[in-house]
Amino acid sequence: MSAPTETAVAPDVAPAPAPAPVPVPVQASVQSSAPAHSSPISDADVNHWKDHFNDVLSRPGEHINSKSPPGAVKWSTSLFDCFSPIDTCLITCWVPCLTFGKVHHRVHKSGSLEGYEPVNTSCLLFCVPGLHCVLASMQRQSIRGKYNLEGTCLEDMAKSYCCACCNLIQLDKESAHHEALLNNVNSEQYQKNEGMAYPGTN
Template identity: 90%
Template structure:
């Protein structure tokens, strides 16, 4: 019977590699993407709806005070600028949300995100005419412009795209005046003039 043989490693063999240490997951320093739903906007629309529902007759019969100013843009001047016209015809909620941001948050659209609470709310079936007439009423009140609630409702229902474009242009023009910003893109063309003509 032979004696058991012992296996001896060769002196030049490399030692077995040590297992790699487990690393903790890397925390990203980038901020998490925020939701397009803003609590402030939700509360704004909720309060506005509650106010209308608590005093429907008063709202429907409301009109601008005597001496209210005229609108600087016409309802049917909706083909200029053409980009606003096209966007509003295809994706009206974007124009609605932009106008809401401009009149309630920042006249210069600072911090504006195209998809926002007002934009998403506008997509709810049956709400767009109500929201557009409320926005028109807000613009009349903020800039002291002439009109009535019944006119707001009729224009929002019968001329939906033209109404949204007018509200966008009017708010941009009024905010530019308030912030002393040049608003040439929304001014009407006065025609050509020849220098030195007698």
């Protein structure tokens, strides 16, 4: 009998390591550094006009027959002095909504026009067809009330309808005049308070 043959066993071979994944470069996202533009629509202005309209509609007779109280002062500017300054005259004739929006901001937000944007809620609202004369007469009434100026609601309506541009120019100049006076009074009062000596401060 022949001797049994031995079968050779191949040695265990360790598997080759898997190649390391190649990192894929990720492109960094570029963020815009430009400031976000706020909407020209202001909720405060929308609520202001909504409340004003509701007040007029709730008591129309009282508003139409209203007039300035005794002791009201005369306007410092004339209705027909509308060619000066010439830049205000031209802007109001071509884009009256800008003057209307500026006057609203000065009277109701900042006398120095701080934070004013030419395109704002009042400016856009003034562009609604058939509404501009109503808004102008309401604005004139508000200015009369704030600065205690002479006039009546019927006069406000007549001047806003018949002399629209002259009316807006007068409102712009009149509000600027009175806000400057108020600013001077506040500055003098502040300086007076700064100069006062209080007990225990010396």
